[in-house]
Amino acid sequence: MVPNPAWDARQYLKFERERTQPARDLVARLEIPDPERMVDLGCGPGTSTAVLRARWPRAECVGLDSSPAMLEVARRSDPGVDWRVGDIGTWAPEAPFDLIFSNAALHWVPDHATLLPRLMQGLRPGGALAVQMPANTAAPYQLAAERLRQRDPWRSYLSGLPTEFGIGDPATYYAMLAPRCARLDLWETRYVHVLEGAEAVVEWTSGTGLRPWLARLPDETARRAFLADYQKEVAREYPPADDGRVLFPFLRRFFVAYVGTSPTARERSGAV
Numbered sequence: 001m002v003p004n005p006a007w008d009a010r011q012y013l014k015f016e017r018e019r020t021q022p023a024r025d026l027v028a029r030l031e032i033p034d035p036e037r038m039v040d041l042g043c044g045p046g047t048s049t050a051v052l053r054a055r056w057p058r059a060e061c062v063g064l065d066s067s068p069a070m071l072e073v074a075r076r077s078d079p080g081v082d083w084r085v086g087d088i089g090t091w092a093p094e095a096p097f098d099l100i101f102s103n104a105a106l107h108w109v110p111d112h113a114t115l116l117p118r119l120m121q122g123l124r125p126g127g128a129l130a131v132q133m134p135a136n137t138a139a140p141y142q143l144a145a146e147r148l149r150q151r152d153p154w155r156s157y158l159s160g161l162p163t164e165f166g167i168g169d170p171a172t173y174y175a176m177l178a179p180r181c182a183r184l185d186l187w188e189t190r191y192v193h194v195l196e197g198a199e200a201v202v203e204w205t206s207g208t209g210l211r212p213w214l215a216r217l218p219d220e221t222a223r224r225a226f227l228a229d230y231q232k233e234v235a236r237e238y239p240p241a242d243d244g245r246v247l248f249p250f251l252r253r254f255f256v257a258y259v260g261t262s263p264t265a266r267e268r269s270g271a272v
Contacts, residue, residue: 015204016047018193022132022252023048023103025189027055029256032128035059035098041088041119042066042105046074049081052101059098064091089115093122100129104208104252107133107167113176116257120180125260129177133167135188135253140237141201145210148230157216173255181257193248198235201248202227 035056040049043063053061062082065071071083088102089109100119109115119129136142149158168176170186178184195201206214206227217223238246 015193015207018191019104020047020051021191022189022254023051026101026103026130026132026254026256027051029185029254030099030128030130032099032258033126035127037095037097037124038062038099038101039064039093039097041091041100041102042108043074043083044070044105046077046081046083048101048103049074050078052099053078053081062097064088092118096122096124096127098124098127100127102131104132104134106131112168112173116173116176117180120177120257120259123259127259129181129255129257129259131256132252132254135167135251139249139251141205141234141248142209144233144237145205145213145230148226148233149213154226154229157218157222158213161212161216167253170253170255173253177255177257181259182261183258185254185256187254189252189254191250191252193250194245195248197240197244197246198231198238201234201238201246202231204248205230 037060038052038056039062040052041064043049043065044067046063049061049063052059060082061080062084063071063074064084064086065074066085066087068085071085074081075083088105093100100122106112106115116129123129148154149161170188173186174184193204195204210230214223214226217226238248240246
């Protein structure tokens, strides 16, 4: 996994509503019996975990994240969750789960061909692996950042820096998961966020994809200068509407892999 890029919960939560909507959409699509155990991989400050808890409040819930700072915020939000520091790339459940959930985290983890089958092995029969990831490697804001880091003085600091590992297309995930599950749902949603100008686009990326970049710069003065240059690049890519706002399209990829079958609640209770 990419080294912990000094995640900042306050920065991330500036767009809490927009960042949480995909988690709501993913949970709404789930068709599983009430889970007894569920885990949120890459739970961050706990916003996606709260969506899970709202739907299944009686389930045992684990929240896993590599950032102690994010988990400190999460613990304050819900002491009923078992919050744990951990790396998704090496995580293994001590007991199987009914739901393994991840919202906007697995694109930071390499080798999905190994990772996803391993996660599937951590499910009980009838359980599900539910995942959402950004799919924006060719988006204008990403290309603007790549152009900038090829220029001096940023090239000397950012050359060779590992970034998010990216994700496969739907056909790739179908090939990985379909042979291992009873049912596989795949879809994409292109959200169009209305942001308050190019500065807001910079604020958005500063809370996620730019974190490893900013962590490599030598001091706060350099970080501010980099973000000022980046804002100029972004402004060229996202022209303002008449009211000064910008439209910020954001593509996200989803899949839910269901394993086997399990008795219904009625059958487990012995009712006929």
